[in-house]
Amino acid sequence: DADVTQTPRNRITKTGKRIMLECSQTKGHDRMYWYRQDPGLGLRLIYYSFDVKDINKGEISDGYSVSRQAQAKFSLSLESAIPNQTALYFCATSAHDQPQHFGDGTRLSIL
Amino acid sequence: GEDVEQSLFLSVREGDSSVINCTYTDSSSTYLYWYKQEPGAGLQLLTYIFSNMDMKQDQRLTVLLNKKDKHLSLRIADTQTGDSAIYFCAEESPMDNFNKFYFGSGTKLNVKP
Numbered sequence: 001d002a003d004v005t006q007t008p009r010n011r012i013t014k015t016g017k018r019i020m021l022e023c024s025q026t027k028g029h030d031r032m033y034w035y036r037q038d039p040g041l042g043l044r045l046i047y048y049s050f051d052v053k054d055i056n057k058g059e060i061s062d063g064y065s066v067s068r069q070a071q072a073k074f075s076l077s078l079e080s081a082i083p084n085q086t087a088l089y090f091c092a093t094s095a096h097d098q099p100q101h102f103g104d105g106t107r108l109s110i111l
Numbered sequence: 112g113e114d115v116e117q118s119l120f121l122s123v124r125e126g127d128s129s130v131i132n133c134t135y136t137d138s139s140s141t142y143l144y145w146y147k148q149e150p151g152a153g154l155q156l157l158t159y160i161f162s163n164m165d166m167k168q169d170q171r172l173t174v175l176l177n178k179k180d181k182h183l184s185l186r187i188a189d190t191q192t193g194d195s196a197i198y199f200c201a202e203e204s205p206m207d208n209f210n211k212f213y214f215g216s217g218t219k220l221n222v223k224p
Contacts, residue, residue, distance in 0.1 A: 041216055
């Protein structure tokens with residue numbers, strides 16, 4: 001969905017490095033989400049935000065932090081990356097009571 | 112959290128119908144969704160059904176909801192090789208002031224020519 005853009009699309013980095021994944025949207029949605037996808041586990045929610053200045057933890061927030069810089073931008077940070085954070089990361093957006101729309105994902109590998 | 116279960120794989124021949132099944136546990140679900148993920152891409156919303164409906168048809172797609180058994184299915188008629196992808200079932204459940212999405216682990220559909 002070109003309306004939700006994630007950068008970078010792929011990243012390989014080393015254990016202990018700080019990494020930021022960025023998400024921007026042109027849909028005008030107030031709600032934004034970060035998920036990680038692991039094989040056989042579906043999508044798990046890391047953090048979500050209803051609005052600028054509103055940040056909420058999802059089910060697997062440990063080791064991650066987020067920043068909602070503007071209504072259209074929501075970034076995910078790994079302060080000190082570890083190998084088990086290797087995964088496919090998705091950003092999603094939604095309006096209230098509407099389906100979520102996803103970006104194309106960021107494939108992150110931590111060596 | 113809530114459980115959303117799907118079988119991991121389904122293989123069909125081109126032209127046949129595909130039926131992908133999903134079970135969920137939360138009886139207070141408001142909407143149920145089907146998403147499609149093609150290789151290297153994000154999740155694309157295919158269709159969704161409100162929890163007070165039992166069927167929804169959209170071209171080749173038919174969604175059936177059995178709320179009593181908490182069972183959702185997606186039927187793809189005349190399956191094509193371009194339908195090969197992973198299909199995710201998701202339920203939306205009210206939780207405090209937030210409707211949370213719970214995703215299944217995805218069913219990989221392989222369409223043989």
